[in-house]
Amino acid sequence: MKNNQFDFEKLEVYSKAMNFANEVFKLTKDYDKSIQYSLGDQFRRAALSICNNIAEGSGKQSGNAKRQFYGYAMDSARECIPMISLSLLQKHINKDESHVLREQCTDICNMLGGLISSTYTHTHKRAT
DSSP: OOTTOOGGGGOHHHHHHHHHHHHHHHHHTTSOHHHIIIIIHHHHHHHHHHHHHHHHHHTOSSHHHHHHHHHHHHHHHHHHHHHHHHHHHTTSSOHHHHHHHHHHHHHHHHHHHHHHHHHHHHHHHHHO
16 A cells, blocks of 8 residues: 555546546547637546546545535536546547547446445444
């Protein structure tokens, strides 16, 4: 175990979110200038927001606060779906890349849903 590793860095969903964000950054760097600062920038910010909200949520003490930030992370992951679709329509990514990105978003959302549910379980156990 690394002494300088944060708790959220041990979460599988954080690792998946980082990999997703990395892929988005790689793919969007070559977008046409006409959409680089609209679609490209928004796509990168949404992907990065997933990671940031997981990190911030993990540091919260209350279950409600954790759920709020994990919910923001899920919202950001869902926000990426229309950008994936538009990137495909605009031919900035191909069908295979679209499929992989959509699958990654689905996995991240499912894992975040589990993380959110687990905060209810932990909160409920403390209260009883």
